[in-house]
Amino acid sequence: TESNYNSGLGRNANSDRTSDGFNIGVNLAVPLYTGGNVTSQTKQAEFAYVAASEDLEAQYRSVVKDVRAQNNNINASIGALKAYEQSVVSARSALEATEAGFDVGTRTIVDVLDATRRLYDANKNLSDARYNYILSVLQLRQAVGTLSEQDILDVDAGLKPAK
Structure with missing residues (x-):
């Protein structure tokens, strides 16, 4: 924006008359189009905001999915633990019965070895189920954000083995 003010008093040499003059001027320059810089920066900011919002939503959904999956894994591990604990009890009873049969002569050593193998398999399956349970609990705490050093x-x- 620009403004001007002029004032003057003049006298003509050929005449006895004097003249007063007064001028006011205003120049206003408004850019109607600046090449789209402001518009493009505004759109870029809008797109960046939308992208960040989408990333946040994707992260939220991923965390919810992980928490649900780990919760389901924990529930499945609990069921497996109970089943494998019962399997160990059954395998131990079967081994004891087979050993008693071997002692009286109705079972062979192969039967005793098979029963022993089934007991070891049941114990291995129980150990695997315990491992999966512990891992699922830790992964759930990690997904929720509460996993600690403790x-x-x-x-x-x-x-640690018992002493």
């Missing part, structure tokens, strides 16, 4: 120390303490 959780790891507790697991470590539980894995």
